[in-house]
Structures are given as C-alpha cells and as structure tokens.
Amino acid sequence: EQQSAGASSKPIIHSDDIEMEPETMETKSVTDYFSQMHMGTLVNSC
C-alpha cells in the first residue's frame, strides 16, 4: 500500500517541501557580560 501511495504522489511532494526547525545560534551579549561582571564585583565586595 505504501509503495503505490508513494508512486502516485511522486509528482506532488518533494523532499524540499518539508519544513525544518530553525537553527539554534549561540549568543554572546555585551549586556550579559557586563551584568556578570557587575555581579562578580558585588560578590567580591561582600
């Protein structure tokens, strides 16, 4: 059954039609960097 369904649908579904999930890019932020530095300063001053 799978075989015949596959053959009949051949013209309409292509591997390009699948919808991929987004890439996960790693983030580095200046804001986070300074927040961490600030936290470090606070911890060190305690």
Added chain:
Amino acid sequence: MDESGVLISMRDEDQSFHVRYRMEASCLELALEGERLCKVGDYNAGVSFFQAAIEVGTEDLQVLSAIYSQLGNAYFHLHDYTKALEYHHHDLTLTRTIRDRLGEAKASGNLGNTLKVLGRFDEAVVCCQRHLDIAQDLHDKVGEARALYNFGNVYHAKGKSICWNGADPGDFPDEAVVALRKAADYYEANLLIVKEIEDRAAQGRTYGNLGNTHYLLGNFRDAVVSHEQRLLIAKEFGDKAAERRAYCNLGNAFIFLGEFEVAADHYKKTLQLARQLKDRAVEAQACYSLGNTYTLLQDYERAIDYHLKHLIIAQDLNDRIGEGRACWSLGNAYTVLGNHDQAMHFAEKHLEISKETGDRSGELTARM
C-alpha cells in the same frame, strides 16, 4: 625628569586615559544599541551599529568577541552567509587567543551552522565536534545538547543534498541514507539530554527535525510519531509557527502512507494557521498541497477550488513558478472533468509561463 616634565607626562597619561575611556564608552554604547536593534529583528540597523563599534575599537576582548559573534548572527539572519562566516571565524580566532573555552565552543557552533548552510558539510562536522568536545569537557549539558542538535542538522542537510532530484523519500542513494541515519542518531542522543534537563522547547525542535529525517528515510509511521510530539509541544508553548510546520509535515507523511483524507485535514490546519500568521507564501503552498491531495482523492471540483486559490496568491506574490504549477494542475483537473476549453486555457498559460521561466520540462509537458 624635572617638575614640569613630570606634569606634562601626567597630563599625557591623563589625556590618554580619557581618550581610552571615551573610546570604550562609545564602543559599548554602539554595541548595546546594535544588540537592542537585533533583538527587535532590525538586523540591518544592528549591523551598522556593530560595525561602528568595531571602528571605534575596544581593548576588552570579551566585548569584541560578543560584537563579532552578534555580527555573525545578524548576517546569518540576513542570509549573508559569507559575511556570517567571516565574523564567526574572527570570533573563533579571538576566543582561542584569549583561551576562552566556552566562547570557543559557542563560536564553533555558530561557524558549524553557517558552514552547513553553505553546503560545506565536512568543515561543519569539524566545528560541531569541537563544540561537542568542549561542552563535554566543561560538563555543559545545554551546550552538549545543542552541539548534538547541530550535528543532526548537518547530517540531515548533507543527506538531503545528495538525494536524487525528484526521488521519493525512502528511495535515496546509499550515501544519503547513511547521512540521514547519522542525523537520526544525533537527534536521538540530543533527546536523551534535553529530556533529562527538561528543556521542552529544545525537545520540540528535535522532534520536528527527527520527524523530517524519518520522512526522508521513508519511515513514515516514525515520522508521524515525531511530528505529533512536535505538535504537542508547539501547542504547550502557543507557538503557532511551529504548530503550522508540524501540521504541514504531518500532511506530507500521511500522503506517503496513502491516508489522503487525514493528510487533507492536516493541510487544512496548516492553511488556517498560515492565514492567522498572515503568511501568504505558506498559504499558497497549503492550497497547492490541498489541491494535489484532492486530486489524489479524485475529488476534482475541490482540487480546482484549491488550485485556483493557489493561482490567485501566486499572481499576487508575482510568483511565476507557482503560477505555472497552478496552471498545470488546473489544466489536468479540467481535462479529467471533460472541460476542454478551460483545460486548453490553463495548458496554454502553463506553456507561456514555462517558456518565460526557462522550465524546459514544464514546456515539454505543456506541449504534450
């Protein structure tokens, strides 16, 4: 040095400190504004601010690394992958110089993603491996999971790139199958970790791509299981775009299982969500899929209805290839219904568009 010499030297030092202070503050302000703009999705403006920040310069190499990384990501989002590669590469070199292992892992991950998009899979694999090795060394579970997900994506893209043109899922060359199986293994390894750390959003993404991998391998039942998990998680988060993707992928899998009615139901959900999200291109694709599904169900009236909807959107979007496809499908459907005038009209339109778009196979089909 006499007293006046000491004073002049102190004044120079003071001035130099002042200039450096002003420079750092200015670089920081520009970088923060670039960051803000990228966060709201204005990557073009963000790039300008980051470039300006680099021109001003900074002596803080962690700040410079963050700027390079964000510039790389902004160019990635703008689909300028050559520039993205350039900045992620700068970031990698810098993090290695300052021996920032976590930063090096992140730069490697971003570089791997960019190389994947550029089709440079072997180099991408090297970057993914470095990302994974460092994450494991640092006992960073989140990083390890992300590296495994990226690995899966690289092998998925590699497998897809060597698939024969026009081949059906499950009917690909051995090399493609090997790559796709590796992708599935990496996604499974990722799932073990993201389940352990209870990261539902990451689980959702992995289930989606694992489903697509099973689909290309021809394991349509497994694809359905994964996409149903993806759908469930998308609903938990109220993530309409992810929900729409899951419905569309489920529709595709049910077509290959021969369950056309079920496929149509999923494509209808896709259409409904595409309209909610006001995504006209996806709306057109959903109409096209529905037209084709009703053709498979031999319900030609409904097929024509959806193909006409697809045609109208393709014309609105000035998508000549989509328009050509719609005309070809309409010509076929009207032929089956015995409406030869309409069949001829759409066949002629299809021929005209095929000539214009340089689609030789379309032109030959139209002439037949």
